[in-house]
Amino acid sequence: MTAATRDYYEILGVARDADAATIKSAFRKLAMKLHPDQNPGCKVSEERFKEIGEAYSVLSDPEKRAQYDRFGKTFDGGGGPGFGPGAAGFNDFSDIFNEIFGGGFEDMFARGGGGRGPRNGPERGADLRYDVEITLEQAFKGMEREIVVPRAQACEPCAGTGSEGKAPLETCRTCNGAGQVRASQGMFRIVRTCPACHGRGQAIKTPCKSCGGRGLTQKERTLSVKIPAGVEDGTRIRLSGEGDSGLRNGPPGDLYLFLSVKPHSLFERDGADLYCRAPAPMCKAALGGEMEIPTIEGERTKITIPAGAQTGRRFRIKGKGMTHLRSKERGDLHVELLVETPVNLTAKQRKLLEEFAKDCGEEAHPQTQGFFDTVKKFFDNGDPLVR
Numbered sequence: 001m002t003a004a005t006r007d008y009y010e011i012l013g014v015a016r017d018a019d020a021a022t023i024k025s026a027f028r029k030l031a032m033k034l035h036p037d038q039n040p041g042c043k044v045s046e047e048r049f050k051e052i053g054e055a056y057s058v059l060s061d062p063e064k065r066a067q068y069d070r071f072g073k074t075f076d077g078g079g080g081p082g083f084g085p086g087a088a089g090f091n092d093f094s095d096i097f098n099e100i101f102g103g104g105f106e107d108m109f110a111r112g113g114g115g116r117g118p119r120n121g122p123e124r125g126a127d128l129r130y131d132v133e134i135t136l137e138q139a140f141k142g143m144e145r146e147i148v149v150p151r152a153q154a155c156e157p158c159a160g161t162g163s164e165g166k167a168p169l170e171t172c173r174t175c176n177g178a179g180q181v182r183a184s185q186g187m188f189r190i191v192r193t194c195p196a197c198h199g200r201g202q203a204i205k206t207p208c209k210s211c212g213g214r215g216l217t218q219k220e221r222t223l224s225v226k227i228p229a230g231v232e233d234g235t236r237i238r239l240s241g242e243g244d245s246g247l248r249n250g251p252p253g254d255l256y257l258f259l260s261v262k263p264h265s266l267f268e269r270d271g272a273d274l275y276c277r278a279p280a281p282m283c284k285a286a287l288g289g290e291m292e293i294p295t296i297e298g299e300r301t302k303i304t305i306p307a308g309a310q311t312g313r314r315f316r317i318k319g320k321g322m323t324h325l326r327s328k329e330r331g332d333l334h335v336e337l338l339v340e341t342p343v344n345l346t347a348k349q350r351k352l353l354e355e356f357a358k359d360c361g362e363e364a365h366p367q368t369q370g371f372f373d374t375v376k377k378f379f380d381n382g383d384p385l386v387r
């Protein structure tokens with residue numbers, strides 16, 4: 001907004017420690033003096049009028065005021081991806097005037113700048129959100145998918161006019177075609193949007209039966225959507241013009257696809273890299289050898305395990321990770337070994353293992369030995385820190 005450079009207290013002419021009642025009364029006085037109805041066509045008072053509105057919207061809100069006092073500005077919370085026309089701040093702004101003086105300010109601000117468009121002109125359709133869940137494999141390859149989106153579209157029987165049988169509109173009787181009605185409120189006159197025709201100046205004689213006069217109906221539309229390879233969980237894809245149709249020939253809104261990628265049973269993803277834990281038979285880990293690893297493209301690749309490999313040993317397979325978005329490059333696949341103890345032994349296997357175990361000296365299991373030694377040393381020598 002415009003008045004950020006001037007001090008809000010100065011704008012309202014109040015002291016920094018002024019209480020809420022003082023601020024409100026200062027604002028009221030200024031608002032009456034500067035109201036555009038009192039100063040028709042005066043750009044300066046129109047600007048000042050907006051300025052005091054902004055100052056008051058901050059200073060009348062204890063939280064915003066505290067923020068302003070500390071930082072010299074306020075932070076409009078979140079706001080998300082900014083859907084739809086008419087940013088939040090501006091709505092709050094006209095609410096302030098409406099709260100104190102009653103309705104009728106919306107249009108004035110809309111004309112003044114930046115807010116929602118005038119009610120009688122074309123209105124942009126709403127943006128829509130569509131959630132799509134895909135698998136990691138689909139995220140890797142990219143895909144084309146059909147989605148069915150319910151959205152507001154121009155009503156066919158009335159061709160979007162809202163008038164039964166496409167009959168021409170009549171001049172609104174409430175406002176005589178002006179789109180606005182004037183009313184006296186308190187000390188000054190207020191211009192309101194005509195409640196009968198919503199500012200159009202024209203009214204529908206008989207509302208269309210299919211859409212109730214809205215000109216729009218809810219319809220399902222099938223779209224073919226291209227999801228590029230390498231998308232990540234949380235990726236947002238904008239499909240321009242695929243949101244709700246606009247009112248009165250206004251442009252359509254946009255459709256946003258929100259992608260989420262299902263967790264995979266084998267692979268975990270970090271950016272373009274993939275991680276997996278691969279079980280290795282105990283004997284293979286002990287003797288060493290080649291082992292096959294599944295890849296995200298549904299193929300197999302090999303790693304070479306050195307003799308004596310332990311659980312937790314990591315291997316990096318270059319170029320077998322995920323695709324990068326908009327690039328041919330691929331990340332890496334990181335494999336962590338998980339040595340698997342044999343189960344369901346036959347009598348013969350059991351006997352062989354028993355013999356093997358008997359034959360094993362300390363050298364065969366140095367870690368096991370070290371495990372006990374650490375504790376034993378502690379008791380033999382005592383803990384030097386305790387003594």
Ligand SMILES: [Zn+2]
Nearest residue numbers: 172175194197
């Ligand atoms: Zn009217």
Ligand SMILES: [Zn+2]
Nearest residue numbers: 155158208211
């Ligand atoms: Zn209709």
